[in-house]
Amino acid sequence: MSHFWSSSGLDLHLDLQATAKRRSGLESALRAAIQDGRLPAGTLLPSTRGLARDLGLSRGTVTAAYNQLVEEGFLATRPGSGFTVTELPSRASVTTASPSASPRIRHDLRPGLPDVSAFPTGAWLAATRRVLTGARPEIFAAGDPQGRIELRRALAGYLGRTRGVVATPDRIVITSGYHQGVTLLSGVLAGRGITSAALEDPGHNVYRQAIQRGGLATVPLPVDQQGARVDTVPPGAGAVFLTPSHQYPTGVPLHPSRRQTVCAWARSTGGVVIEDDYDGEYRYDRRPIGALQGIAPDHVVYCGTASKTLGPALRLAWMVLPPHLVPDLVRAKQDADLFTETLNQLVLAELISGYAYDRHIRAARLRYRRRRMLLLDRVAACPGITVHGVPAGLHSLLTLPTMGPTEAELLDRCTEQGLGIRGLTELHHNPDDRPQGLLVGFAAASERAYPAALDALFTVLVSAYT
Numbered sequence: 180m181s182h183f184w185s186s187s188g189l190d191l192h193l194d195l196q197a198t199a200k201r202r203s204g205l206e207s208a209l210r211a212a213i214q215d216g217r218l219p220a221g222t223l224l225p226s227t228r229g230l231a232r233d234l235g236l237s238r239g240t241v242t243a244a245y246n247q248l249v250e251e252g253f254l255a256t257r258p259g260s261g262f263t264v265t266e267l268p269s270r271a272s273v274t275t276a277s278p279s280a281s282p283r284i285r286h287d288l289r290p291g292l293p294d295v296s297a298f299p300t301g302a303w304l305a306a307t308r309r310v311l312t313g314a315r316p317e318i319f320a321a322g323d324p325q326g327r328i329e330l331r332r333a334l335a336g337y338l339g340r341t342r343g344v345v346a347t348p349d350r351i352v353i354t355s356g357y358h359q360g361v362t363l364l365s366g367v368l369a370g371r372g373i374t375s376a377a378l379e380d381p382g383h384n385v386y387r388q389a390i391q392r393g394g395l396a397t398v399p400l401p402v403d404q405q406g407a408r409v410d411t412v413p414p415g416a417g418a419v420f421l422t423p424s425h426q427y428p429t430g431v432p433l434h435p436s437r438r439q440t441v442c443a444w445a446r447s448t449g450g451v452v453i454e455d456d457y458d459g460e461y462r463y464d465r466r467p468i469g470a471l472q473g474i475a476p477d478h479v480v481y482c483g484t485a486s487k488t489l490g491p492a493l494r495l496a497w498m499v500l501p502p503h504l505v506p507d508l509v510r511a512k513q514d515a516d517l518f519t520e521t522l523n524q525l526v527l528a529e530l531i532s533g534y535a536y537d538r539h540i541r542a543a544r545l546r547y548r549r550r551r552m553l554l555l556d557r558v559a560a561c562p563g564i565t566v567h568g569v570p571a572g573l574h575s576l577l578t579l580p581t582m583g584p585t586e587a588e589l590l591d592r593c594t595e596q597g598l599g600i601r602g603l604t605e606l607h608h609n610p611d612d613r614p615q616g617l618l619v620g621f622a623a624a625s626e627r628a629y630p631a632a633l634d635a636l637f638t639v640l641v642s643a644y645t
């Protein structure tokens with residue numbers, strides 16, 4: 180027999196055995212709910228009077244059952260504050276010990292993450308208040324698979340102004356992160372008969388897998404000092420995925436002549452170029468170079484994300500598509516999950532329209548430029564280590580002296596020091612015999628924590644190579 184109590188504002192489905200005695204039945208049901216985690220530590224139970232009324236028991240029966248569970252250590256009580264569920268040692272160890280738990284990161288130098296401790300909470304709260312104050316009820320109803328028009332309008336203006344993207348709201352589709360966008364787009368391209376795509380080598384392995392899951396075979400496109408070798412796209416490839424502003428992970432920008440080459444390839448073959456502008460806002464020596472999409476808007480899909488400017492928790496990204504791809508992508512998005520959550524889209528639109536987004540990025544750019552300089556100063560004092568890429572983005576690639584520990588050994592030593600950092604090898608399509616290196620993210624740590632993170636890294640590097 181199941182009961183649902185709702186007194187004290189707390190709802191719980193409780194399995195009471197019809198055959199059990201009333202008091203022992205209630206005790207067993209509560210014990211089971213605590214043990215299987217339905218009643219987590221800290222939960223305040225309903226008052227004895229309220230629960231007795233809901234379950235049709237006497238108040239004395241409920242009080243006796245509660246007291247029994249206090250005796251057994253499942254509940255705690257203090258005069259005047261009711262009964263709460265305790266943290267049992269056995270339960271604590273079950274929830275914290277997971278076989279796949281990654282080692283704790285004390286010093287966060289992971290590439291690709293912004294400093295989320297600088298999230299613009301005040302501006303976000305103010306924008307949320309503006310969105311919700313006097314909001315029409317329809318914003319709480321089912322959303323648009325293409326994305327809220329307010330956000331698409333705001334992005335069209337912002338991307339044109341800051342990145343030179345040719346964007347109109349009807350060309351934009353909002354997705355739950357680039358990860359979802361790239362998966363859906365790969366499915367759409369596969370549905371149009373494209374079987375394989377050329378991807379930068381090295382490149383981000385997570386997105387390579389997403390593209391493969393979307394239905395495309397991937398072929399490697401080598402990367403040199405001028406970016407991806409777009410002159411080597413194999414004849415069968417119908418799409419090319421690039422990070423032209425700041426190649427991930429080497430950091431080189433795509434050379435202007437190669438930008439022209441890949442656009443000419445798309446025009447002449449009908450192929451599609453996908454531009455992942457994941458950190459295009461961050462260039463420290465001069466203004467960011469404009470998006471590739473601006474050269475050939477009918478052949479390039481421009482992809483941007485809030486993951487590097489605000490934080491990956493939002494899962495908000497956008498694609499600016501050639502018009503002929505929009506209906507298929509919107510259909511794929513609808514089939515995948517109907518639409519991206521609406522309220523944060525509206526808040527981001529408000530943030531962009533009121534220029535708080537620009538202000539936040541400008542402040543972050545100043546902080547990250549300083550941090551990158553600190554990193555370079557430390558590298559300069561460590562002979563044999565070389566930094567690659569232009570001053571841009573949220574990470575730098577360091578290549579290692581040939582004599583000394585391997586990348587894997589170095590990563591082990593970093594882990595021992597509690598350093599969160601990434602190796603280069605796993606980003607190669609074929610990791611055997613490829614250059615080794617470390618990707619150092621200079622944005623992820625908070626301002627206060629960053630110097631200590633650098634100290635920890637260079638303690639490892641200096642002891643390895645001197």
Ligand SMILES: Cc1ncc(COP(=O)(O)O)c(C=O)c1O
Binds near residue numbers: 358383422496
């Ligand atoms: C190369 C690259 N592209 C795109 C993204 C953005 O991904 P998402 O929007 O799914 O968080 C990232 C984030 O780590 C990235 O490293």
